[in-house]
Amino acid sequence: MLATKHQNIIDNAVKANHERAFYAQYPEHPKAYGEEAHAKGVQSYQQLLGKPFKSLLQTNETGWSGEEVSPYTREVLGITYPEFAVNDLVKKATAAGKSWEKLPVAERAGVLTETLEKIKDYFFDIANATMHTTGQSFMMSFQASGPHANDRALEAIATGYQEMLRYPPTVSWEKPMGKASIKLYKTFRAIPKGVGVVVGCSTFPVWNTLPGVYANLITGNPVIVKPHPRAILPIAIVVSVIQQTLQDNGFDPNICQLAPDSSKNLITKELCENPAVKLIDYTGGSSFGGYIESLPGKTVFTEKAGVNSVILDSVKDLDPVIQNLAFSVSLYSGQMCTAPQNFFVPEHGIKTEKGEISFNEVVQHFRDAVAGLTKHPKMGAGTLGAIQNDETLERAREARQLGGKVILEGTPVENEEFSNARVFAPTIIEVTSADNNVYEKELFGPIVLIIKTKDTDHSIQLAKQMAVNLGAITCGAYTTDKSIKEKIIDEMNSVFTPVSLNLTGLIWVNQHAAFSDFHVTGGNPAGNASFTNQEFIVKRFVWVGNRELAE
Amino acid sequence: MLATKHQNIIDNAVKANHERAFYAQYPEHPKAYGEEAHAKGVQSYQQLLGKPFKSLLQTNETGWSGEEVSPYTREVLGITYPEFAVNDLVKKATAAGKSWEKLPVAERAGVLTETLEKIKDYFFDIANATMHTTGQSFMMSFQASGPHANDRALEAIATGYQEMLRYPPTVSWEKPMGKASIKLYKTFRAIPKGVGVVVGCSTFPVWNTLPGVYANLITGNPVIVKPHPRAILPIAIVVSVIQQTLQDNGFDPNICQLAPDSSKNLITKELCENPAVKLIDYTGGSSFGGYIESLPGKTVFTEKAGVNSVILDSVKDLDPVIQNLAFSVSLYSGQMCTAPQNFFVPEHGIKTEKGEISFNEVVQHFRDAVAGLTKHPKMGAGTLGAIQNDETLERAREARQLGGKVILEGTPVENEEFSNARVFAPTIIEVTSADNNVYEKELFGPIVLIIKTKDTDHSIQLAKQMAVNLGAITCGAYTTDKSIKEKIIDEMNSVFTPVSLNLTGLIWVNQHAAFSDFHVTGGNPAGNASFTNQEFIVKRFVWVGNRELAE
Structure with a gap:
């Protein structure tokens, strides 16, 4: 038996x-x-x-x-x-x-x-x-x-x-x-x-x-x-x-x-x-x-598209955070339903234990980390994998036409084992919170948007709005402030979006583990x-x- | 606390x-x-x-x-x-x-x-x-x-x-x-x-x-x-x-x-x-x-209308069965979502321990039981209650126009305590299985249809069809044959209709008990x-x- x-x-x-x-x-x-x-x-x-x-x-x-x-x-x-x-x-x-x-x-x-x-x-x-x-x-x-x-x-x-x-x-x-x-x-x-x-x-x-x-x-x-x-x-x-x-x-x-x-x-x-x-x-x-x-x-049981956000408020140490996020956006070239797309960063920058880091520094740091990882001869191609189809590649190639300021231009990356592989590194675009025509849609594949907000409350409000209007499967958040943490959880959970907080090291927002993490919630337009x-x-x-x- | x-x-x-x-x-x-x-x-x-x-x-x-x-x-x-x-x-x-x-x-x-x-x-x-x-x-x-x-x-x-x-x-x-x-x-x-x-x-x-x-x-x-x-x-x-x-x-x-x-x-x-x-x-x-x-x-959670069937195949003793069914159709004048409406009886009649009882005898017996109960000076008005509204009363009054053969004509019944009460006894109509224009709809209130079928398989087929097309919340069935019992359960359950078997005495198909009986199943058009x-x-x-x- x-x-x-x-x-x-x-x-x-x-x-x-x-x-x-x-x-x-x-x-x-x-x-x-x-x-x-x-x-x-x-x-x-x-x-x-x-x-x-x-x-x-x-x-x-x-x-x-x-x-x-x-x-x-x-x-x-x-x-x-x-x-x-x-x-x-x-x-x-x-x-x-x-x-x-x-x-x-x-x-x-x-x-x-x-x-x-x-x-x-x-x-x-x-x-x-x-x-x-x-x-x-x-x-x-x-x-x-x-x-x-x-x-x-x-x-x-x-x-x-x-x-x-x-x-x-x-x-x-x-x-x-x-x-x-x-x-x-x-x-x-x-x-x-x-x-x-x-x-x-x-x-x-x-x-x-x-x-x-x-x-x-x-x-x-x-x-x-x-x-x-x-x-x-x-x-x-x-x-x-x-x-x-x-x-x-x-x-x-x-x-x-x-x-x-x-x-x-x-x-x-x-x-x-x-x-x-x-x-x-x-x-x-x-x-x-x-x-x-x-x-x-x-x-019917659906898992559809969503727009996943990352809310950056404050961190102990910026470097491991940026490394973690650079990997998250590069992993399989953003072709995961759990991959973050929209990064909300306050215009006044973010607090760290070593003092404030300006918005531009955060953006630059992130740019360098993504460029460094994806162009790394040993890590790059392996992390990116390949683009599944030509439509996604085409969208990635034309990302600069979306509007906003191109911080990092996506480029083909060589895969040593497969010289013909369809590998393309992420494009990073900076926009203002007024550019919702750019960031209020799903851009499946290696395209990342950094959105300059007034402050963290504003970031939360926009991330929440994305989840209500377009759905969200994950939300990453970084804060050292307990009350802000609770606020992010309350607000994102109220629109049925799970929050991953302060992830660094070998764990990423993209991952959902069986027997523990529910995958998609059924509560917002990302799926029922x-x-x-x-x-x-x-x-x-x-x-x-x-x-x-x-x- | x-x-x-x-x-x-x-x-x-x-x-x-x-x-x-x-x-x-x-x-x-x-x-x-x-x-x-x-x-x-x-x-x-x-x-x-x-x-x-x-x-x-x-x-x-x-x-x-x-x-x-x-x-x-x-x-x-x-x-x-x-x-x-x-x-x-x-x-x-x-x-x-x-x-x-x-x-x-x-x-x-x-x-x-x-x-x-x-x-x-x-x-x-x-x-x-x-x-x-x-x-x-x-x-x-x-x-x-x-x-x-x-x-x-x-x-x-x-x-x-x-x-x-x-x-x-x-x-x-x-x-x-x-x-x-x-x-x-x-x-x-x-x-x-x-x-x-x-x-x-x-x-x-x-x-x-x-x-x-x-x-x-x-x-x-x-x-x-x-x-x-x-x-x-x-x-x-x-x-x-x-x-x-x-x-x-x-x-x-x-x-x-x-x-x-x-x-x-x-x-x-x-x-x-x-x-x-x-x-x-x-x-x-x-x-x-x-x-x-x-x-x-x-x-959305709905409980809508359905057409509930009773399948009569064989009984030990017909009398307690007929008494039970007469009460079921009279109770609150059929205004319960669990009340039976369509009675499927084989044209060759039904088997009992005392021998076969012809179709016409079953119908007559049922007629007499309903008439006896509803006209009973002590039981009648109390069992029937009153008709909730004039639309239901009107439908009951005009029941003879539905077609088929009127076996028992519904009449007003006097309530001793409330002389003005809107009380009306059930109409019983006999139809053939070909008269689906008559019985293939919900007739809310005191209207009962007896449908003459070829045999019990035919009865099951029609009761199942009603559940698929119009929904059903209950199904009553009477059989002393184990394999027919299993067939009725299998067939009716396959269209998400619960079966109550061989009820006699002080328990009726209309009743659903909390903590034990699920009410409506969500599986057929009677509700989700x-x-x-x-x-x-x-x-x-x-x-x-x-x-x-x-x-």
Whole structure:
């Protein structure tokens, strides 16, 4: 029994979900997985190139297509994926779901944990696939698509497991009525809502996809994964492992299907609008996200775009702060939904233990740190990774046309290993608080804005306004003043934005840890979902109670 | 400390919510509240008639109005209620909410339980007010608006209390990094979504209102109660007691405001569309409910109309079944959202221990039981109560025009105590399964349809179709066959409809007990909410986590 085999993992995850202290089922360091794993992963990845991807256990394809291009080599991967008719996918999902939903949740949890244990063996394959589709560095590719994604999946399994066991499956209800009583035998069933679709994005094709996949599966819903056509391979490997594990254990692999499409023949709308599809998880741009949220009769979980702010008020020592922020904006070239974009700095500068530092000095310091990091021969290219697509590169190249004063001009950066890589360092632009036409929008990629404000109250007001109007997933803040700290937390939390305070060293605002940090809150326009709070789970099924007169 | 004073009540309610066995904090029998309480309640009620209602602690009214008419005396109550400008209500709610949300949830739970304890002293006043606005019998008025409503309120308090204590308010997070580690100090806050509006209905002005009110209040949201203009008094008394209790304990009474309006000047849309209003609970018709659900940027909980079915397959003994069903359709003249409307009976009749009983015999038996009950001099008027309004009466009077064969014609019934009472016995109409134009709609009030089907499979199929298309809140079923029982449960549960099986004696499909039966499921068109599952609570606030580098 897989439920018994993995009970310990599940129990620990349930406990970790509650305690929210540091916890990881899957170590994030590649070395934890053996010396040979890395080389083997590269080899496995290379063997997939230029061929049809045949590891899925799905049948009845209508054709094959593939259009992935490595942001590192700028060459097509040449892998093709099977395409399926939407009706066929939905029909198979519905059929597969019928027996899946009958399985006790403890058994589903066991099987699903087994899939994670099997995925673990492919972490390095997935890492290489992620690197050459998203442009992430190897290390980020490994961690985000491997252990971190698995941990978030386990978090969803554990939350679902606990929620579905919340009420007793049967209960004897006896109402005293004077001398007699009325006895009812009651049953409580958690009924899954229906077929789930998870729409992936091109920058985090696994990390952003697995929570929805496992949240659907643990609650008894079959799932169809619709990857971004530019980043299919990483999640295709994951789905193929899930399917193989399901089949090996006697389950229908169609409980979890992949639905690849191509930019010439996108199927997302047709898939989402299918009446049998009741659940949609979506990661991506706000405009399509708005369409998804507007679909009637669907339960929808979105992570859309937001504008993340950093509020600089006062620091002990400026240098480690600036180093930390320079890394935050450079990491994967600002292509993280958690990356800071707008830096609010008071015109009178900021206080430090060594005295006041003027606005211009702060800006100059930040400029130097970003330039130093991104042009550093050993650190630069590795931190930046590569730009996922040409649209983002184009926006970065034309950043100076946004307006304001260009403090640092973004430039191509050489990657020693991949001479063709699409690497571009951040542009830093200084604007005034009146330039809201410049900073009041999301500028996805390596573009950073420094906004000169009257004072910290003004900074808070603007950061709050961004969160209300455009949404925010994170907010960084630096202050040594206790009352200002409380004010920043109160004000940003009131618009459902989490605050990271005074981060320096090896921890950055961009990072959200499974089992502890909720990801997105669902409270502002950045998305209506949160990994993994109760809402992310309980909206996927319905409690229904039945009663029978006891004899 | 009220939290300490009521900790026992809260702990018991949390436990009862989980166990779902019989539990009641407030006994449902009037006698439990003393011998003199009844007479005192009548007196208190009569003293309110013909005057402005001055017990609310709200100020700045723009006028006074009232249009309630007793379904028993057919006379206007003559009570006027203060009207307020929507902006004024929302402004006061927002201001009052600021300190309320800062209160620890345990303290909120204590204060709210105290309000329930104070409401208890007014159960008889509220019962008379309910009787003379809704037309319910005294007993139903007492139970539904008194102990049952209080129990559902306590259920919401307990669920909210537990959900908001789910995560530790602070946690130390330490990530090992080889020889060193990263330490973060994290805080988790449950941020209320904003001002809540609860829109009440004219038939259950307290029972359907309190869950939303207390769900909002326990999760830190201020609430504005918008009663139906034809049934203000019962909830006005409740809100005035809540306000007095809040004020007596040092809280702003505007945390819970009443917003009476009149049919000439309805404010519901203006109230719900106000941008500061983030939460809406609604009970009422499907058309307005659809509008409420379509409002962008709102978290909405609805209980709309549905069509409830009874599936008759086989019984041990027909008589107690028919008696039970006759009572179910007569109770409060079918004006309960849980009342059965469509009875599906196979054309070949039903099996009993004493042999088969033909379709026509079943129909005749049912007809006789309903006629016997409703015309019974002692039982009839008391069971039927009175029709809340003339529109429902008109529909009942014209029922024969619906089509089909009239089996029992509805007639006025005399109420000995109130000679003027608007009492009308049910009409029973027999139709074929082809007459879906007759039975595929909600016929609120004393109208019952018997639908002749091919067999029980056909009955199940039609009952399921009603639930999918029109929604259903309950389904009654009678069968002695185990596999048919499982099939009915499976099929009806798959469309999120709870099944009550083989009820006879003093328990009816219409009843939903707090702490055990979920009310509405949120899964079909009958409404998107359920008293009180997790979703009813967790959608009212947002978990936000903050992090600070630990020194």
